[in-house]
Amino acid sequence: MKQNPKRIGRVDISDLNEDPIVWTVMGRLAGGFIYAGILRMAFVHQATFCVNSLAHWLGDQPFDASKSSRDHFLTALLALGEGYHNFHHEFPSDYRNATKWYQYDPTKWAICIWEYFGLAYDVKQFHPDDVQKRYIQQQHAILVKQAARLDWGVPPSRLPVLEWEDHFASLRALLILSLPLSWVASYGLLQPALDLLKSTVPTLKGKLGTLMGVVGVESTYDYVIVGGGTAGNTIGSRLAEAGLSVAIVEAGSFYEIKSPLKSTIPAGYNLLVGSDPENVNVPVDWGIVTVPQAGANGRRLHYAQGKCFGGSSALNAMIYQRGTTGSYDQWATLVEDESYKWENILPFFKKSVQFTPPDTSKRFQNATTLFNPDAFDKDSTGPVQVSYINYVSPFATWLKAGMEAVGIPVTEDFNSGHLFGTQYNPSTINPMDETRSSSDTFIGSLPITSKLHVYPDTLVKKIVFDENKQATGVDVETAGRGYHIRAAREVIVCAGSFHSPQVLMVSGIGPENTLNSLNIPIVSSLPGVGQNMWDHPFIAPSYRVSLETETRMAYDKLHYLEQGLEYAIEHEGTWANTQELLGWEKLPRSHRLNLSHSTLDDLSRFPSDWPEVEYLPANGFIGNFSDLMGQQPADGYQYATIVGVLIAPTSRGNVTIRSNSTSDRPIVSPNWLTTKTDVEVAVAIYRRMREIWQSEPLQSIAVGNLSYPLHEDQSDEEIIQFIRELLMPLWHPACTCKMGVRSDPMSVVDSHARVYGVDRLRVVDASSFPLLPPGHPQSTVYMLAEKIAHSIISHLGKK
Structure with a gap:
């Protein structure tokens, strides 16, 4: 026992005897024995410890669903609330023992009163969400215990297991048995897809199991992304990387599962984009069919647009190419924002991609290509792979020589x-296995701890606004079941150039006449929604050649399968081929002489570095692109095609809606060749392509000088008729939710992609371009998504 400290003095406390509040018991036997002894030591102390023990015994969880903070009223009454001991131990810094103000807890009430009069401070509480989460967890534990007492039949652990190897063996057998006997040798054709599924599906299954949103449950996220396409996956993943919670709602599924052969193998894209309006049942395509087009001889054309995670980056020709300095500088001028000038957006182009130089050991020697390594960041961790294909078609090398011969320089x-x-171009292809690299690689690159959730096969029905015109979320539908997903910060529409304006219009944003005609309440009157559509139409005369082309594939199935086997084993051959060569120019002086003054004036409005025509090789017969394999001529000849694209079009199309439901396809009218300028330029392009064909290099492989089916000596009127009969889009719709300044009546979004007239709503995809830069827009969509994501994150960081 420690000795008492040395006495160093006495203090006179006699004044306390006169105090009406303080009551001393020194020297008073009854007071000391009864009050200090019996009542305080024997009763109060023991009662306190008894209460503590009782509380632990009755709430040994210590906080659970069955013993809530409202239980044990008598115990709490005796201990001024201490009977809620289970709450106290679970949330120790919370001054309360009962969370609701009306629940019996005298201690809580006393502290609240003291705080009101300034006698208590730094009073702390746990957030109600934390209490509710713990409560739900304990309810779940109770349900598990109850379920364990029930007979559920054979437990899952005792069910037979189907291994992946067995599953794919049965799938392989089913596929082979479903083919005609002449195709049984197609194991080489099927194997790449089966191998891809075998490696990809378990990965998707493992990762996406933690990323899937809960169907039918109203959930809340910081950002809700409408559309898991090229832009949606990019911006959604970047926001999730910054620690924000994100939902990506996609009407389609994963193309690696739905279309493993056509969508992943480079050459397969040709089978996804035909113009036949009756052949639209592609599992990763929306099945859009245009209204009859005067510029295409009244034809209705299937217009391919991706309906899957990856969007059109899962259907396109995988060309990776950026626009010109002048085109982006003009963009900056139109939106009055210098951040869109070339030197300012270049970092965002670089951010999305990893670049791999060409593999010279696999490419033909005459297909050696130049490239600028400074156009890409060596240390980039962007998930999209950009590389050069391993197989260049022989015709492409001859076309390159032909373009050089007529003055198009390397x-x-x-x-x-x-x-x-002219030069060979890189593609969005993974160099490790020569498969497509699309925007869904952004999702796959996120850790499983990410706050991003995906909702596949889920259609957004409309955007929901509050009374202040703030977007608060979206109504969606999965397998016929409707529910709501809430956005705490913003809704970002990334549904593409056809469906982004559709989603806006059914939600009350768009032209008044359209909305009124369908009884859609107007939230923001914006006449530019669905208007101003740019596109790149092309013409494609084919010629007979002495080279082997893909025409052989149409009637030589064994050769087709041999190429499939070469692709599966070596990642080479025609299956590894997509668009490999590009050429660009303004029409030369000799062809400009035939253009009218008005046409020359229209073309002069484009920046000086903006080409008017693009050339690409097609290693076979194109025709009207309705069925590339089925319409290859079986006349014993090989065919090749020069594709000519109008890169500076002046015709503008539009998109509108047929109902107030996104379940109905939008009405699309591209309006190709509806201006005098475009018609004159198209004729000039056709004649220029004939000139290229008649160059010495191409004549050395030509079988005759006539294009098929048009003969050489046709007039302009007959050429126009031919063009209209075979005209096709390059599937580059843009600008239907045009970015611009508020004073422009056709503008829909500002330079930060925020929709005018409402709050907390953006549109980020090709529809929000103010113009369509020359070439292929995939890279520009990635750039825009990266730029807007960076802007959002930077703005949040400043708050």
């Missing part, structure tokens, strides 16, 4: 802000 690359000239 240039270094098409990713440094200039396009004039």
Whole structure:
């Protein structure tokens, strides 16, 4: 026992005897024995410890669903609330023992009163969500215990297991048995898809199991992304990387599962984009069919647009190429925002991609290409792979020589802000296995701890606004079941150039006449929604050649399968081929002489570095692109095609809605060749392509000088008729939710992609371009998504 400290003095406390509040018991036997002894030590102390023990015994969880903070009223009454001991131990810094103000807890009430009069401070509480989460967890534990007492039949652990190897063996057998006998040898054709499924599906299954949103449950996220396409996956993943919670709602599924052969193998894209309006049952396509087009001889055309995670980056020709310095500088001028000038957006182009130089050991020696390594960041961790294909078709090498012969020079690359000239181009292809690299790689690159959730096969029905015109979420539908997903910060529409304006219009944003005609309440009157559609139409005369082309594939199935086997084993051959060569120019003087003054005036409005025509090789017969394999001529000849694209079009199309439901396809009218300028330029392009064909290099492989089916000596009127009969889009719709300044009546979004007239709503995809830069828009969509994501995150960081 420690000795008492040395006495160092006495203090006179006699004044306490006169105090009406303080009551001393020194020297008073009854008071000391009864009050200090019996009542305080024997009763109060023991009662306190008894209460503590009782509380632990009655609430040994210590906080659970069955013993809530409202239980044990008598115990709490005796201990001024201490009977709620289970709450006290679970949330120790909370001054309360009962969370609701009306629940019996005298201690809580006393502290609240003291705080009101300034006698208590730094009073702390746990957030109600934390209490509710713990309560739900304990309810779940109770349900598990109850379920364990029930007979559920054979437990899952005792069910038979189907291994992946067995599953794929049965799938392989089913596929082979479903083919005609002549195709039984197609194991080489099927194997790449089966191998891809075998490696990809378990990965998707493992990762996405933690990323899937809960169907039918109203959930809340910081950002809700409408559309898991090229832009949606990019911006959604970047926001999730910043620690924000994100939901990506996609009407389709994963193309690696729905279309493993056509969508992943480079050459397969040709089978996804035909113009036949009756052949639209592609599992990763929306099945859009245009209204009859005067510029295409009244034809209705299937217009391919991706309906899957990856969007059109899962259907396109995988060309990776950027626009010109002048085109982006004009963009900056139109939206009055210098951040869109070439030098300012270049970092965002670089951010999305990883670049791999060409593999010279696999490419033909005469397909050696120049490239600018400074156009890409060496240390980039962008998930999208950009590389050069391993197989270049022989016809492409001859076309390159033909373009050089008529004055189109060889240039270094098409990713440094200039396009004039010809060169082999990189593609969004994974160099490890020569498969497509699309925007869904952004999702796959996120850790499983990410706050991003995906909702596949879920259609957004409309955007919901509050009374202040703030977007608060979206109504969606999965397998016929409707529910709501709430956005705490913003809704970002990334549904593409056809469906982004549709989603806006059914939600009350768009032209008044359209909305009124369908009884849609107007939230923001914006006449530009669905208007101003740019597109790149092309013409494609084919010629007989002495080279082997893909025409052989149409009637030589064994050769087709041999190429499939080469692709599966070596990642080479025609199956590894997509668009490999590009050429760009303004029409030369000799062809401009035939253009009218009004046409020349229209073309002069484009920046000086903006090409008017693009050339691409097609290693076979194109025709009207309705069925590339089925319409290859079986006359014993090989065919090749020069594709000519109008890159500076002046015709503008539009998109509108047929009902107030997104379940109905939008009405699409591209309006190709509806201006005098476009018609004159199309004829000039056709004649220029004939000139290229008649160059010495191409004549050395030509079988005759006539294009098929048109003969050489046709008039302009007959050429126009031919063009209208075979005209096709390059599937580059843009600008239907145009970015611009508020004073422009056709503008829909500002330079930060925020929709005018409402709050907390953006549109980020090709529809929000103010113009369609020359070439292929995939890279620009990635850039825009990266730029807007960066802007959002930077703004949040400043708050």
